[in-house]
Amino acid sequence: METPRLLIADDDKKTRDFVAAFLKYKGYDVLQAFDGQDALEKLEVEDVHLVITDLMMPRVNGLEFVKKLKAMRPGTVVIAYSAFGNYEMTSNLLKAGVFFYLEKPFNLDELETHVKRGLEHQSLQSQTYRSKPALKSRSLIPNIIGESPRMLSLFELIEKVAESDSTVLIQGESGTGKELVARAVHDLGTRKNRNFVPVNCAAIPDELLESELFGHVKGSFTGAIATRIGRFEMADKGTLFLDEIGDMKPNLQVKLLRVLQNRELEPVGATRSKKVDVRIIAATNQNLEKLVASKQFREDLFYRISVIPIFIPPLRERREDIPLLVNTFLDRFNRNKKSKVKGIDADAMEILGNYDWPGNVRELENLVERLVILKGFGTLGVKDLPEKYTGVSLSAPSEALALPDAGICLNTVVEEFENNLILQALKKTGGNKKEAALLLNLKRTTLIEKLKKRKLDVISTSLA
Numbered sequence: 001m002e003t004p005r006l007l008i009a010d011d012d013k014k015t016r017d018f019v020a021a022f023l024k025y026k027g028y029d030v031l032q033a034f035d036g037q038d039a040l041e042k043l044e045v046e047d048v049h050l051v052i053t054d055l056m057m058p059r060v061n062g063l064e065f066v067k068k069l070k071a072m073r074p075g076t077v078v079i080a081y082s083a084f085g086n087y088e089m090t091s092n093l094l095k096a097g098v099f100f101y102l103e104k105p106f107n108l109d110e111l112e113t114h115v116k117r118g119l120e121h122q123s124l125q126s127q128t129y130r131s132k133p134a135l136k137s138r139s140l141i142p143n144i145i146g147e148s149p150r151m152l153s154l155f156e157l158i159e160k161v162a163e164s165d166s167t168v169l170i171q172g173e174s175g176t177g178k179e180l181v182a183r184a185v186h187d188l189g190t191r192k193n194r195n196f197v198p199v200n201c202a203a204i205p206d207e208l209l210e211s212e213l214f215g216h217v218k219g220s221f222t223g224a225i226a227t228r229i230g231r232f233e234m235a236d237k238g239t240l241f242l243d244e245i246g247d248m249k250p251n252l253q254v255k256l257l258r259v260l261q262n263r264e265l266e267p268v269g270a271t272r273s274k275k276v277d278v279r280i281i282a283a284t285n286q287n288l289e290k291l292v293a294s295k296q297f298r299e300d301l302f303y304r305i306s307v308i309p310i311f312i313p314p315l316r317e318r319r320e321d322i323p324l325l326v327n328t329f330l331d332r333f334n335r336n337k338k339s340k341v342k343g344i345d346a347d348a349m350e351i352l353g354n355y356d357w358p359g360n361v362r363e364l365e366n367l368v369e370r371l372v373i374l375k376g377f378g379t380l381g382v383k384d385l386p387e388k389y390t391g392v393s394l395s396a397p398s399e400a401l402a403l404p405d406a407g408i409c410l411n412t413v414v415e416e417f418e419n420n421l422i423l424q425a426l427k428k429t430g431g432n433k434k435e436a437a438l439l440l441n442l443k444r445t446t447l448i449e450k451l452k453k454r455k456l457d458v459i460s461t462s463l464a
């Protein structure tokens, strides 16, 4: 077993050395801090299992220290001592989460008994903390994090839907996890040992999407130098995930409808049709009903694909999930990036909890990844968060965006603004589209689609 690590904070060097020497002799690893402030700084970079603290200290006194420590690392067990204890102080300490309070002078064996109890308590507590989310959510659907009531009912729905073979339509804002949910439906169903084939209908140019989906025979169009199977056939006996289905053009919608009705397809240029057995899961961040009403999406196709609708709520409607998401991503990126960021303090977490997250979980995941890379070690605080989250300089942009009296062409201005930011992101990342998409909070495929649509791909290649 790992040697337990203790930190003792006391401004009286004699007492501190004495207690530290005794605990070292008993086999503990002991760190020392000369007051509350020094202890907080040490705890930002060191892992400890238990803290022992005096209450009367200069700069940050014992009670203040305990409060800050508990906000930074809620699970840390604290034993406090003082020669000036009274009822009010003891009750404040217990309220602040102190595990045990000792009157000075105390017997060192007595202190050790409380240290042992405290360590047992700490280990039980961390096991419970780890197993709680696992029982509720992660055990069933390993990659989807969430413990809010809405996510728990989503997990139940996924489990039920996975058992059936019906077509599913997943709706939710961008970054809410539609692809994760689609994969979970596949992984928990009977087709799990066959392919899960994703297609992003918005990222593939319209003229290529048909052959991408249904395949083509050699020579059927310029560039068709060999016969190729499409994604439908790749997904045979498995699942085809049609992402961004709201972007599919009407002529292709008719062809898709035919495949769904007849369960057979015709590759581009072929004379005979082929049977396919594919489960369809479609997703969109658009309001398909509205697209149906404005005749941009076929009503018959809409009813075909929305046999089972699944709606994923935006993150701002399930804020309870934010701390769990932040902590899980911190663990993940610490591991991936070999960083040692200990956690996030209570004030910074509160800011993240109150933010509206227009980019949903993707935005939160990207933010944590960036923070872990930039910070490297220590505890994340408010000063580490970008201005956008702390709301520090919100007034300047509105000046810059003042509408001229003569008016503007909104579409052109917005497009230019977007192009400018896209090019800046590409420049910053040396043309790396994956990293640029991360900076812009976009899916890589969405960025590629924008580059193609706006003919920016040539410029982006020259930045690489």
Ligand SMILES: Nc1ncnc2c1ncn2[C@@H]1O[C@H](COP(=O)(O)OP(=O)(O)OP(=O)(O)O)[C@@H](O)[C@H]1O
Pocket (backbone or CB within 6 Å): 143, 144, 145, 146, 172, 173, 174, 175, 176, 177, 178, 179, 180, 181, 243, 284, 285, 361, 362, 365, 443
């Ligand atoms: N509940 C969640 N738990 C863990 N990770 C999540 C969750 N929701 C989303 N993510 C992560 O957020 C990112 C975006 O997820 P995903 O691509 O599934 O979203 P989407 O809704 O399909 O987005 P878009 O509409 O832009 O295609 C991914 O990295 C995914 O792993």
